Amino acid sequence: MKQSANNDGGVQSCRQLPCRWIVMTHPGLVIMLLTLAACSSVDRSRQLADPGTPATTIALQVCANCHGAQGASTSPNFPILAAQSAAYLTEQLKSFRSHGRSDPPGYEYMWGISAHLSDAQIDGLAAYFAAQPAVPGHITKPALIDQGRHVFEQVNANGMPACASCHGAKAEGNGQFPRLAGQHADYTVKQLRVFQGTEQRPEGAIMKSVTHGLSPDNMMSVAVFLEALPALK
Amino acid sequence: MNMLPAVLTGWSSRRYWAAVIAIFGMLNPLLVHALPAYARQTGQNCIACHAGGQFPELTPYGRLFKLTGYTIGTRNIPISAMAVASYTKSANPSADPAFAKDAVALFQTGSVFLAGKVTENVGVFAQATYNNYDNQNPDSGKWQGKWASDNFDLRYADRYISSNQDLIFGVSLNNNPSLADPWNTAPAWMQYVPTQFGVTGPDASPIVGQLGAQVGGVSAYAFWNNTVYAEVAGYQTANGVWSFLSQGTANGDQTKLRGTNPYLRIVLSHDWGPHSAMLGLMAMNASVYPDNLMPVGPTTQYRDRGIDAQYQYLLDPHTITAQLSYIKESIGNGNQTGIASNSDNHLRQLKLKASYVYQAKYGGSLGYQSTTGSSDSTLYPDPAGNPDTRAWVPELFWMPIQNVRLGAQFYAYTRFHGATANYDGAGRNPQNNNTLFVYLWGAY
Numbered sequence: 001m002k003q004s005a006n007n008d009g010g011v012q013s014c015r016q017l018p019c020r021w022i023v024m025t026h027p028g029l030v031i032m033l034l035t036l037a038a039c040s041s042v043d044r045s046r047q048l049a050d051p052g053t054p055a056t057t058i059a060l061q062v063c064a065n066c067h068g069a070q071g072a073s074t075s076p077n078f079p080i081l082a083a084q085s086a087a088y089l090t091e092q093l094k095s096f097r098s099h100g101r102s103d104p105p106g107y108e109y110m111w112g113i114s115a116h117l118s119d120a121q122i123d124g125l126a127a128y129f130a131a132q133p134a135v136p137g138h139i140t141k142p143a144l145i146d147q148g149r150h151v152f153e154q155v156n157a158n159g160m161p162a163c164a165s166c167h168g169a170k171a172e173g174n175g176q177f178p179r180l181a182g183q184h185a186d187y188t189v190k191q192l193r194v195f196q197g198t199e200q201r202p203e204g205a206i207m208k209s210v211t212h213g214l215s216p217d218n219m220m221s222v223a224v225f226l227e228a229l230p231a232l233k
Numbered sequence: 234m235n236m237l238p239a240v241l242t243g244w245s246s247r248r249y250w251a252a253v254i255a256i257f258g259m260l261n262p263l264l265v266h267a268l269p270a271y272a273r274q275t276g277q278n279c280i281a282c283h284a285g286g287q288f289p290e291l292t293p294y295g296r297l298f299k300l301t302g303y304t305i306g307t308r309n310i311p312i313s314a315m316a317v318a319s320y321t322k323s324a325n326p327s328a329d330p331a332f333a334k335d336a337v338a339l340f341q342t343g344s345v346f347l348a349g350k351v352t353e354n355v356g357v358f359a360q361a362t363y364n365n366y367d368n369q370n371p372d373s374g375k376w377q378g379k380w381a382s383d384n385f386d387l388r389y390a391d392r393y394i395s396s397n398q399d400l401i402f403g404v405s406l407n408n409n410p411s412l413a414d415p416w417n418t419a420p421a422w423m424q425y426v427p428t429q430f431g432v433t434g435p436d437a438s439p440i441v442g443q444l445g446a447q448v449g450g451v452s453a454y455a456f457w458n459n460t461v462y463a464e465v466a467g468y469q470t471a472n473g474v475w476s477f478l479s480q481g482t483a484n485g486d487q488t489k490l491r492g493t494n495p496y497l498r499i500v501l502s503h504d505w506g507p508h509s510a511m512l513g514l515m516a517m518n519a520s521v522y523p524d525n526l527m528p529v530g531p532t533t534q535y536r537d538r539g540i541d542a543q544y545q546y547l548l549d550p551h552t553i554t555a556q557l558s559y560i561k562e563s564i565g566n567g568n569q570t571g572i573a574s575n576s577d578n579h580l581r582q583l584k585l586k587a588s589y590v591y592q593a594k595y596g597g598s599l600g601y602q603s604t605t606g607s608s609d610s611t612l613y614p615d616p617a618g619n620p621d622t623r624a625w626v627p628e629l630f631w632m633p634i635q636n637v638r639l640g641a642q643f644y645a646y647t648r649f650h651g652a653t654a655n656y657d658g659a660g661r662n663p664q665n666n667n668t669l670f671v672y673l674w675g676a677y
Contacts, residue, residue: 044392045353048275049307060394062305065297070396074504075293077549105549112276116307132396186507186548 049116055124062113063125071132076184077105083134085173089126093117095203103191103200134172135182137230145232148225151218160210163222171226181229188223274349275306279635284545285552285590286635288676289422292547293459293509296415300401300456302390303349303356311349311357315676317341321431325665330369333376334430340365341428341672344383358386361481366429381481382446384421386412402455408478409445410468410496410517413452418513418541418558419498421445423584431668433644435604435622437613439562439582440488440535441496441517444468447487449475452496462500467493468519470528489528491520507548515539515560523570533572534565552590559583564612573612580606580620593632600626608651616658617651636676644668 045053046061060069063081067073071082081089095101096110097117117125139145152163152171166177173179180188192214194200195207214222275298280286282295291299298305319341326332344362351357360383367379390403405412411419420442452466470490471479479487500513516539520532539560546553562580567573581604588598603623610618623646630640649663650656656663 042353046301046305046350046392047307047353048305061301061392064394064399065294065305069394069399075507075547077507077547108278109281112306115276190549 048113051118051121053121055121056128058117058121059125059128063129066109067129071129072135073184076186078109079187080135080183081129082132082182083172084129084179085175085177086123086126086130087175088173088178089129090122091176091203093122093125094119095201097122100203101201103194103198105190106200134179134230137182137228137232139228139231140185141224144221144224145228147217148221148223148228151214151222152225160212163210171229180226183223183226185220185223185227188226189219192219192223274303274309274311280593284547284554285588285596286593286632287552287588287590287596287630288638288674290417290554291415292545293504297401297459299358299415300390300403300454300462301392302354302388302403303358304352304354304390306350308350311347313346313348313676315344315346315674317343317672317674319428319430319670319672321428321671322669323431323665324667325661327661327665331430331432333369334366354391355387355389357388358384360384364429379481382408382478384409384412384445385478388413399458400455401457403453405452405454405466406449407452408447408449408471410441410448410450410466411498411515412445413454413464413466414498415462416500416511416513416541416543418511418543418556419515420539420558420560423541423556423558423586428670428672431644431670432646432649432666433668433670434602434624435620435650437580437604437606437620437622439537439539439560439580440519440521441515441537441539441560441562444488444490444519446482447471447479448490448494449478450496454498459504460502462498462502462513464496464498466496466498468496469493485525487525489522489525491522491528491532494519507546509543509545509547511541511543513539513541515541523572531566531569533567533570534563536563536565537561550592552588552593552596554586554588556586557584562606567609567612571611573609575607575609575612578607578609578612580604586626588628593635596630596632598626598628598630600628602626613650615650615652615656617656619651621648621651622646622663623648638672638674640672640674642670642672644670 042053043057044061045057047053048058048062066075066078067081071080071084073080092101093114096106096114099107099111155162164171166174167180168174171179171181192211195204196211196214201207275281282292282298284290284292318339320338321334322336323332326335342362342364344360347357347359349356361380362383363378363380365378366376368377369375370377386405386407388403388405390401392399392401394400407413409421411421414422417423420439447470448468449471450466450468452464454462454464456462468490469475469492470487494517496517498513498515500511502509502511515537517537519535521535522528522530522532537560539558541558544555560582564573564578564580566576567578568576583603584600586598586600588596590596601624604620606620608617608619613620625645626642628640628642630638632638644667646663646666647653649666652663654662
């Protein structure tokens with residue numbers, strides 16, 4: 001391609017700068033873009049690196065995409081956060097942020113989302129989801145309920161305490177011990193496998209010994225029981 | 234300061250890039266001064282937005298990311314690159330340029346994207362593609378590469394969401410009808426990895442899918458409660474102020490539309506558990522001048538009406554997708570414009586595809602394409618004068634890492650241009666067009 005006739009052969013002149021060129025040749029586009037750029041609202045921001053973005057805004061504009069506006073996620077790929085223990089949520093978000101929690105869905109989805117959240121925003125997000133109404137639960141596999149209840153309430157075969165002793169008699173959670181009632185069974189099973197077979201959730205290290213003796217059947221049945229628990233009489 | 238890649242040698246390419254860079258510069262003064270960074274805007278893995286990692290199919294979250302204007306996350310310098318290398322082997326190559334690179338491994342296309350959050354409410358997806366085999370030098374016969382404008386979607390979006398209501402709405406400036414659509418059964422998105430060599434379909438297809446990088450349009454859309462999506466748009470030939478949307482498309486190759494041409498879209502969507510399903514309707518009317526170089530006089534009236542549906546099952550480690558697209562097109566006034574013998578013709582295009590991906594690594598799909606329509610010896614020059622073409626398209630692919638895909642597709646034809654045998658009158662059978670297409674796709 002030949003050089004343009006008005007090229008001075010050296011540094012581009014100001015007139016040749018791209019911004020000047022587009023302003024001169026595409027004024028309509030420039031006006032439209034500037035108008036659009038001016039129409040921004042921090043109240044409905046999806047900005048994740050601004051400590052000024054209110055936690056509720058982040059919860060609704062970003063977190064809700066996967067976890068639901070009230071923390072009741074539709075897909076079992078994403079845990080239900082409604083009525084979850086605030087202390088647990090805070091701990092998890094900080095663990096994602098510091099890359100302490102490294103199970104694959106954790107780093108695939110949450111490392112980036114949490115990377116620039118401030119402590120105050122994390123506390124606010126935890127408070128927001130903790131305050132949402134608990135899900136009603138649903139019974140998917142009635143045949144597994146009794147076995148799952150047994151796993152949940154019994155003292156573990158290797159002498160570890162029953163699930164209920166930390167997570168609450170109704171799996172309602174307690175401080176750093178998360179609420180499990182109503183949680184998607186698929187999510188619960190996958191986390192039990194992470195605890196049992198990996199070191200990817202160091203903040204939940206206690207669960208490694210608790211889950212040591214759990215068979216795949218036990219994991220499935222207790223997860224099904226927990227998902228159904230709020231709906232059980 | 235030279236911000237242009239060395240491979241950009243044409244002034245038109247420079248102007249295109251200058252335009253895109255200037256747009257960013259105006260909206261984000263920091264951008265043109267900052268060092269390029271490769272941090273991702275959301276910091277998330279590809280599979281967050283792409284179902285099973287298979288580009289370009291979107292997950293429910295990916296659709297929301299797009300509909301909210303690509304604005305989730307933290308503003309970064311939004312530059313990505315993509316390249317496709319391929320090997321095409323046809324069953325019986327002829328002298329047609331489509332077979333010019335038969336059984337040759339080649340670097341096919343490369344794209345550069347400027348894509349991401351610009352402001353709280355504005356985001357962009359702008360792609361420029363270098364086609365390494367754009368045209369042949371008329372003197373030497375050597376293939377020549379060229380940069381050209383590809384997909385462009387600049388959008389403003391806002392979202393009013395509470396615990397029981399959710400309304401996303403926005404405006405998109407784009408250069409292809411249905412490009413703004415977040416479902417992959419829309420004409421702009423229901424496609425395989427593109428290749429210009431070999432035979433990957435009949436010559437005839439609905440106009441709605443043939444206007445990419447030739448037109449410019451503004452669409453307004455809304456998505457209510459993750460349930461109802463509606464979009465209204467109008468498209469004109471992208472020239473004058475909007476010529477950057479068709480940069481690199483030769484004037485003679487650019488479809489010339491009369492006035493503003495409407496596009497309508499409505500979708501019902503529902504997610505439950507790991508399932509996501511949608512049912513959509515699409516309509517577009519287009520008035521097209523018969524001669525791209527002389528846009529005056531009578532126009533051909535295209536009326537496209539489509540129905541599409543998609544089902545997704547997304548639960549790690551499994552991803553299952555089933556897609557359907559059916560578009561019926563009426564072609565009116567073709568006898569007046571000279572493109573057809575009949576005053577009215579119709580064309581029907583059906584595309585089906587089912588895919589499965591395991592662990593976002595190993596995948597396969599089976600597609601079926603059927604194009605049928607009325608016979609018209611002017612519109613369809615092969616002896617049958619009919620567009621009837623049917624093909625099965627199986628595919629296997631492997632993604633060793635999330636941004637590299639190695640795939641093999643096979644196009645198996647049972648009919649071609651209205652015949653099951655000797656479709657060109659010279660003894661060529663549909664099976665002679667069967668094509669194996671192996672590709673290596675990478676993005677960064």
